Amino acid sequence: MNKVKNIRLSKSIISNQEINSVKKVLKKGYLGMGDEVKKFEIDLSNYFNRKVSCVSSGTAALHLSLLALGIKKNDEVLVPSITYLATYQAITATGAKPISCDIYENNILLNIEDVESKITKKTKVIIPVHYSGDTVNQRKIYRLSKKYNLRIVEDAAHAFGSEYSNKLIGSFGDIVCFSFDGIKNITTGEGGCVVSNDSKVINFVNKARLLGVNNETKIKLQNKRNNIPKVDVQGWRYHMSNINAAIGIEQLKRFEMLKSKRQKNAKLYDLIFKKSDKIKVYKRNYDQIVPHIYVIKILSKTNISQIRKKLLSKKIESGLHYYPNHKHKIFKNKKINLKNTEKIYSKLLTLPLHPDLSLKQIKYISKELLNILI
Numbered sequence: 155m156n157k158v159k160n161i162r163l164s165k166s167i168i169s170n171q172e173i174n175s176v177k178k179v180l181k182k183g184y185l186g187m188g189d190e191v192k193k194f195e196i197d198l199s200n201y202f203n204r205k206v207s208c209v210s211s212g213t214a215a216l217h218l219s220l221l222a223l224g225i226k227k228n229d230e231v232l233v234p235s236i237t238y239l240a241t242y243q244a245i246t247a248t249g250a251k252p253i254s255c256d257i258y259e260n261n262i263l264l265n266i267e268d269v270e271s272k273i274t275k276k277t278k279v280i281i282p283v284h285y286s287g288d289t290v291n292q293r294k295i296y297r298l299s300k301k302y303n304l305r306i307v308e309d310a311a312h313a314f315g316s317e318y319s320n321k322l323i324g325s326f327g328d329i330v331c332f333s334f335d336g337i338k339n340i341t342t343g344e345g346g347c348v349v350s351n352d353s354k355v356i357n358f359v360n361k362a363r364l365l366g367v368n369n370e371t372k373i374k375l376q377n378k379r380n381n382i383p384k385v386d387v388q389g390w391r392y393h394m395s396n397i398n399a400a401i402g403i404e405q406l407k408r409f410e411m412l413k414s415k416r417q418k419n420a421k422l423y424d425l426i427f428k429k430s431d432k433i434k435v436y437k438r439n440y441d442q443i444v445p446h447i448y449v450i451k452i453l454s455k456t457n458i459s460q461i462r463k464k465l466l467s468k469k470i471e472s473g474l475h476y477y478p479n480h481k482h483k484i485f486k487n488k489k490i491n492l493k494n495t496e497k498i499y500s501k502l503l504t505l506p507l508h509p510d511l512s513l514k515q516i517k518y519i520s521k522e523l524l525n526i527l528i
């Protein structure tokens with residue numbers, strides 16, 4: 155029996171630090187939302203130099219951000235087709251309609267000219283997705299939002315730690331949403347946060363994450379309980395637990411290491427594939443961004459599912475990021491034709507990228523892939 159484990163596409167990186175702080179929370183016996191969440195929010199606030207509200211997932215962060223802006227049925231939200239399903243489900247959860255936009259062929263990031271062409275009277279929000287950890291052109295997108303008086307909710311689920319023009323994603327802009335699910339740049343197990351300077355938005359998220367109860371955030375963060383709840387808005391159970399926050403606090407302390415390993419691994423792939431005429435490497439500045447996934451375009455005629463099968467037989471996992479959302483039955487829109495998305499999506503392949511990969515493993519993965527493509 156061959157017991158060699160697969161090289162995973164992505165994974166959670168957990169040390170004794172996270173294990174010990176979770177143990178402490180378990181022993182204390184206060185597992186819900188309380189002082190650990192408060193501490194994590196303060197740490198994140200210091201990191202971004204902005205107000206932060208922690209929630210149960212990145213999807214919840216997006217959903218509540220849209221609701222905070224009053225997004226509802228018949229509103230339109232502009233969003234790239236190439237993103238995780240979560241971005242779309244968060245939009246439709248409000249009753250609004252996602253309007254799929256194209257990407258640039260050279261970087262797979264939101265095509266801002268296409269966004270502008272799709273703005274109508276119903277458009278309320280644009281969701282730029284910082285795909286792979288690289289950053290959407292912020293100068294252009296914020297100029298567009300001013301011109302048409304639109305709000306921006308950045309889906310920064312891939313981009314924790316990434317910088318645009320030497321400024322940290324989340325430290326500027328309108329509303330920025332992060333995910334801390336198991337495989338993201340930092341994890342809390344499951345979780346997410348909303349970052350903004352708009353106190354109306356943060357106050358709304360603080361309330362809506364706890365079933366819409368007034369002052370519930372303030373009381374909970376003191377490890378206290380409310381008497382008779384006052385409720386005047388629809389809310390959800392979207393808050394973060396002390397267990398999750400305890401993991402996040404330690405991950406944030408270790409982030410410089412996690413970040414530099416991701417960057418180093420992506421740089422090595424680039425270096426190896428640069429010489430190949432069968433693979434297109436996407437030019438990304440790994441000194442500025444923290445890559446969440448490593449995506450390449452296969453130029454050779456070899457079929458992607460064949461490549462993935464062969465890689466797996468070499469114990470190498472791979473991924474597809476993403477099947478375009480406008481092709482899913484529930485989001486289908488006949489009028490939409492996304493030239494670049496259609497052209498490249500079936501040629502994109504994602505290779506293992508996480509901080510536990512050694513440079514030797516990156517070399518092995520690259521060598522095996524290049525062999526398959528011959």
Ligand SMILES: *Cc1c(COP(=O)(O)O)cnc(C)c1O
Binds near residue numbers: 332
């Ligand atoms: C992970 C992810 C989300 C959702 O985050 P969850 O914490 O998994 O709910 C949203 N958008 C993108 C692009 C993601 O990768």
